[in-house]
Each structure stands twice: as structure tokens, then as C-alpha cells.
Amino acid sequence: xxxxxxxxxxxxxxxxxxxxxxxxxxxxxxxxxxxxxxxxxxxxxxxxxxxxxxxxxxxxxxxxxxxxxxxxxxxxxxxxxxxxxxxxxxxxxxxxxxxxxxxxxxxxxxxxxxxxxxxxxxxxxxxxxxxxxxxxxxxxxxxxxxxxxxxxxxxxxxxxxxxxxxxxxxxxxxxxxxxxxxxxxxxxxxxxxxxxxxxxxxxxxxxxxxxxxxxxxxxxxxxxxxxxxxxxxxxxxxxxxxxxxxxxxxxxxxxxxxxxxxxxxxxxxxxxxxxxxxxxxxxxxxxxxxxxxxxxxxxxxxxxxxxxxxxxxxxxxxxxxxxxxxxxx
Numbered sequence: 001x002x003x004x005x006x007x008x009x010x011x012x013x014x015x016x017x018x019x020x021x022x023x024x025x026x027x028x029x030x031x032x033x034x035x036x037x038x039x040x041x042x043x044x045x046x047x048x049x050x051x052x053x054x055x056x057x058x059x060x061x062x063x064x065x066x067x068x069x070x071x072x073x074x075x076x077x078x079x080x081x082x083x084x085x086x087x088x089x090x091x092x093x094x095x096x097x098x099x100x101x102x103x104x105x106x107x108x109x110x111x112x113x114x115x116x117x118x119x120x121x122x123x124x125x126x127x128x129x130x131x132x133x134x135x136x137x138x139x140x141x142x143x144x145x146x147x148x149x150x151x152x153x154x155x156x157x158x159x160x161x162x163x164x165x166x167x168x169x170x171x172x173x174x175x176x177x178x179x180x181x182x183x184x185x186x187x188x189x190x191x192x193x194x195x196x197x198x199x200x201x202x203x204x205x206x207x208x209x210x211x212x213x214x215x216x217x218x219x220x221x222x223x224x225x226x227x228x229x230x231x232x233x234x235x236x237x238x239x240x241x242x243x244x245x246x247x248x249x250x251x252x253x254x255x256x257x258x259x260x261x262x263x264x265x266x267x268x269x270x271x272x273x274x275x276x277x278x279x280x281x282x283x284x285x286x287x288x289x290x291x292x293x294x295x296x297x298x299x300x301x302x303x304x305x306x307x308x309x310x311x312x313x314x315x316x317x318x319x320x321x322x323x324x325x326x327x328x329x
Contacts, residue, residue, distance in 0.1 A: 013102030049182030175202025211307035
């Protein structure tokens, strides 16, 4: 059971009972508690940083491995602290959105506060242990990047998410910080081109968090959580999300026109094949009930499910374009 649950937890956020939880090993529990299925977004950012360094002829494999471990475990730490903070503030009580689409281990009694903090402390320590050698070699810029990363890990859930800055934080973290900063700690050089190259994918991760916050807009508003969709309203937030998706393709095109990328990157346009499906979801209000053919394990995720589907597809095509460029340029 444990091996199959590892695979399942890396693909989706599984719903699980307390009895099932108690039969799992610590790795399966960690994968579920950290929402490991979404950690692929961080891996893609780390992979983009590595491919940009490879393109520049300055790739350092040990540095990239440490960067990837550090970023993935920092994201996992953030997810654990998100659940802990929301539990402490009473946000997830009474079948709130978070507990409907997957287990909130504290709210559902799968673990206690002490266990949650131990998970977060060990996960954070692994992230720090991976990042520290890079920081010690990277000088003041690397220390600044570490401080920025720690700030977002600790304060994303509160107060940033509560004052309309959570979505902006996601754009900065998955773009300039992970990719631009990742490129720096791999190569030892800061390159603004790497920062610009981070934005197409970072917009996709921002669209994912937009979709999540649109899905739970009414619940957030009732609890005084002023995400950007709460401040903008559902219709405006859906329009902005679609604008971000369109900008992903426009920026990729501009990066090719600028000469930083070769036309091989335009393979990312293949992701347009799946875009109409996502477009249809975001141009319409959220249905009160799932359609008859909607996957039962996905509801109540609606906008976020469509955004994650597009982001994963776009991100993988972006990586394919970068790999082709490294091979043939």
C-alpha cells in the first residue's frame, strides 16, 4: 500500500481517512501532508534555471542538485506551515474548501500540532542544509536570495495572502527568485535575461494560485482573507487569469524575437492545443455542481484544476524547447 500511495501522492492530493493514514509509512504521510503533487511546479522552475545555465555553458551539476533539493523542500515547508497557520487561525474549520479537496492533517486529526511542527522543522532543515553551501559560495547576492526565500516561506500564508500580496509573491518566487536566483547560484553570475526567461512559466504558477483563490473566493471573503480575487471580484479575476495565460505565449515569442532563445523554443506553442479547454472554464462562472463527466476526485477544484493542467502542459513544453535549444544551438 505504501509504495502505491507514494506514486498516488505525487500525482494527486489523495483523500484519506484516519484509519488509512495510520497504516502509512512516514514517507507516504510526508508526501500527503506536503501536497507533493504540486511540488512539480518548483521542480520545473529549478529545471529551467539549470537549462539556462547549461545553455550559457556554465552548468554545475552539484550546484543544481543542491538548488533543486533546497527549492523543493522549501516549497514543502511552506505547504506545511500554510496548513499549520490556517489551523491556528481557525480558517479550515467547518468543511472549508481546503478540507474538501484533500486532507488537512491538523484539521482532520491525522496529526497533532507538535507532529506538524516536527515535519515542518525537518523539512525546513533539509532545505536549509541544501541551500547553505550555495549561499556560502555565492556572496551577498546569495544571502539576499536566501533571506527573500525564507521571508516568503514564513509569511506567505499570513500576512501576505491576507492583504492581496500572495499572488504577487508567487510570481516573484517561481520566477525571479527560483529561476533568476537559481541561475545565479549555479553559475555565479547574475543575468537579467534569466529573470525575463523565468516569467512565462512564473505567470503559469500565478494563474494556478489565482484559480485556487477564485474557487474559494466566497469562503475567503467570509473569513477576512483578502486575496487578489477577493479584492478584484470573480469576473475581473477570471479575466486577469486569462490575460496571464495569453502573456505566457507572448513573452515566449518576444524572447525568441530578442535573440535570447532560438526559434526552437516556439515548440511551447504546441500547448495552445489544450488552451481552449482552459479558456472555456475561465470565461464562465463556476457551476454550483460538477458536470456529470467531471472526475469525482477533483471537485470542488474547478478553476485551479484547469490552471494546473495548463501550467503543467506549458511548463513541460517550455522545458522541451530549452532542451532542444541546448542540443541543437
